[in-house]
Amino acid sequence: MRNVRLHIAYDGTDFCGWQRQGERPTIQGSLELALKTILGAAVPVVGSGRTDAGVHALSQVANFRAPGTLPPLEKLQIALNNLLPPAIRITRTAPAGPEFHARHSARAKTYRYRILQAPVCSPFLSRFVLHYPFTLDRPRMARAVRYLEGEHDFTSFAAVPVRARASNQAGELLASAPKPAVRRIFSARMLWRSRLSLLIFEIRGNGFLHHMVRNIVGTLIETGRGKLAPGEISRILEARDRRLAGPTAPARGLCLVRVDYDD
Amino acid sequence: MRNVRLHIAYDGTDFCGWQRQGERPTIQGSLELALKTILGAAVPVVGSGRTDAGVHALSQVANFRAPGTLPPLEKLQIALNNLLPPAIRITRTAPAGPEFHARHSARAKTYRYRILQAPVCSPFLSRFVLHYPFTLDRPRMARAVRYLEGEHDFTSFAAVPVRARASNQAGELLASAPKPAVRRIFSARMLWRSRLSLLIFEIRGNGFLHHMVRNIVGTLIETGRGKLAPGEISRILEARDRRLAGPTAPARGLCLVRVDYDD
Numbered sequence: 085m086r087n088v089r090l091h092i093a094y095d096g097t098d099f100c101g102w103q104r105q106g107e108r109p110t111i112q113g114s115l116e117l118a119l120k121t122i123l124g125a126a127v128p129v130v131g132s133g134r135t136d137a138g139v140h141a142l143s144q145v146a147n148f149r150a151p152g153t154l155p156p157l158e159k160l161q162i163a164l165n166n167l168l169p170p171a172i173r174i175t176r177t178a179p180a181g182p183e184f185h186a187r188h189s190a191r192a193k194t195y196r197y198r199i200l201q202a203p204v205c206s207p208f209l210s211r212f213v214l215h216y217p218f219t220l221d222r223p224r225m226a227r228a229v230r231y232l233e234g235e236h237d238f239t240s241f242a243a244v245p246v247r248a249r250a251s252n253q254a255g256e257l258l259a260s261a262p263k264p265a266v267r268r269i270f271s272a273r274m275l276w277r278s279r280l281s282l283l284i285f286e287i288r289g290n291g292f293l294h295h296m297v298r299n300i301v302g303t304l305i306e307t308g309r310g311k312l313a314p315g316e317i318s319r320i321l322e323a324r325d326r327r328l329a330g331p332t333a334p335a336r337g338l339c340l341v342r343v344d345y346d347d
Numbered sequence: 348m349r350n351v352r353l354h355i356a357y358d359g360t361d362f363c364g365w366q367r368q369g370e371r372p373t374i375q376g377s378l379e380l381a382l383k384t385i386l387g388a389a390v391p392v393v394g395s396g397r398t399d400a401g402v403h404a405l406s407q408v409a410n411f412r413a414p415g416t417l418p419p420l421e422k423l424q425i426a427l428n429n430l431l432p433p434a435i436r437i438t439r440t441a442p443a444g445p446e447f448h449a450r451h452s453a454r455a456k457t458y459r460y461r462i463l464q465a466p467v468c469s470p471f472l473s474r475f476v477l478h479y480p481f482t483l484d485r486p487r488m489a490r491a492v493r494y495l496e497g498e499h500d501f502t503s504f505a506a507v508p509v510r511a512r513a514s515n516q517a518g519e520l521l522a523s524a525p526k527p528a529v530r531r532i533f534s535a536r537m538l539w540r541s542r543l544s545l546l547i548f549e550i551r552g553n554g555f556l557h558h559m560v561r562n563i564v565g566t567l568i569e570t571g572r573g574k575l576a577p578g579e580i581s582r583i584l585e586a587r588d589r590r591l592a593g594p595t596a597p598a599r600g601l602c603l604v605r606v607d608y609d610d
Contacts, residue, residue, distance in 0.1 A: 170470060170474075173467050173469065204356075204428065205433065207357050211433075
């Protein structure tokens with residue numbers, strides 16, 4: 085029984101998210117279907133976490149345990165890419181240790197959210213950015229972002245009230261997180277690509293609650309519009325009340341960039 | 348009667364090309380529908396030339412003559428972009444002189460064809476490149492490209508036998524071209540973007556026959572594979588025989604980059 089690690093890039097626009105949902109197009113469902121065609125047996129694929137409908141990935145990580153014999157991994161990768169739609173690509177395959185589990189073994193994830201500030205949204209970018217051509221106070225947003233770093237209870241930025249059991253967190257709670265809604269943010273920053281008029285929010289943490297990044301971005305946009313002071317982020321975190329944070333930013337601007345493991 | 352010039356960017360993937368075709372999704376049809384909604388009257392939109400199904404544009408140029416009053420152009424642009432699908436964007440509107448005609452007034456066009464040489468095709472690029480991960484002799488292709496420059500009869504690279512009347516050339520024959528299949532290529536070059544593993548063919552000329560760029564690219568790939576000597580381009584041009592040139596490269600790698608006018 086070999087344990088195999090996959091790195092996957094996808095354009096999430098035309099998929100109902102990562103998680104398998106019967107006949108609906110999903111990333112996990114597409115991977116499992118392709119693997120079944122190659123291996124002749126149904127094999128569950130474990131992802132590092134779910135991504136929502138319309139969310140993209142530069143390098144999602146998953147693993148599966150192969151029953152019986154397996155083709156060489158470089159051939160497996162080519163065969164998978166031949167079967168998968170062009171919007172899903174296996175970018176790397178690697179043997180994994182017997183204990184490796186894409187979700188439980190993950191130590192950190194990095195997400196990026198892209199906001200296009202140009203007056204007109206290029207049709208070559210429109211699937212991958214939020215087009216927001218109105219004025220945003222970027223230094224103000226950059227100050228707000230600092231309040232996210234460190235360990236906090238992110239209940240105010242979660243899609244639904246956080247339940248007691250860790251495993252309820254849409255597979256996003258990593259082993260190292262001590263409380264259901266407590267996450268450690270290693271870094272959070274705003275980047276400005278002036279040539280493209282692209283404002284990028286990048287956040288790296290030990291785990292994320294459902295809708296957490298998109299709710300943070302919605303709140304940062306409120307900050308950039310002058311509706312919230314940068315320090316309000318702290319007050320919102322402390323209140324543990326979803327109603328105090330901003331709206332959920334659209335999925336298309338969000339991308340899972342990287343998942344880190346100990347190895 | 349005001350004459351208005353439009354610059355249009357589009358992701359051609361989901362369209363049946365530029366030219367209006369009844370109910371089928373086309374760029375021209377989408378523009379005319381949006382204009383009719385705004386102006387309350389059907390107004391034909393003239394493009395600098397047709398692009399085929401799946402071909403993109405960074406800056407296609409078109410014009411239309413507005414009957415009666417017209418909103419200010421910056422408002423017209425916003426209204427058009429609100430009505431058009433995100434895959435089509437008006438990037439600029441400008442008043443044009445009474446004689447301006449997007450097709451007849453065009454002096455040069457620049458096309459780019461992008462070939463991705465990376466082993467795996469990024470899902471964020473797959474709509475906009477030809478994925479060709481096999482070895483290509485780039486210096487050889489760069490030598491071949493030089494034989495395209497200057498004035499030539501491009502019958503060998505045209506989709507169909509060139510007919511006598513100039514206007515039969517899919518709207519691609521510009522006023523300055525003296526013979527039906529004769530075109531002047533001002534520049535043709537190969538660019539290599541090593542960081543992206545992207546090979547780019549860029550060609551600027553006074554007009555292009557139907558499928559001409561894609562047939563040239565198919566022939567250049569044959570050259571890069573070692574099937575043709577670089578100098579064969581000259582022989583193929585002289586023969587005026589489509590059968591001697593390479594296959595038609597797929598539409599998705601092609602983009603109309605710029606149209607030049609005297610003003």
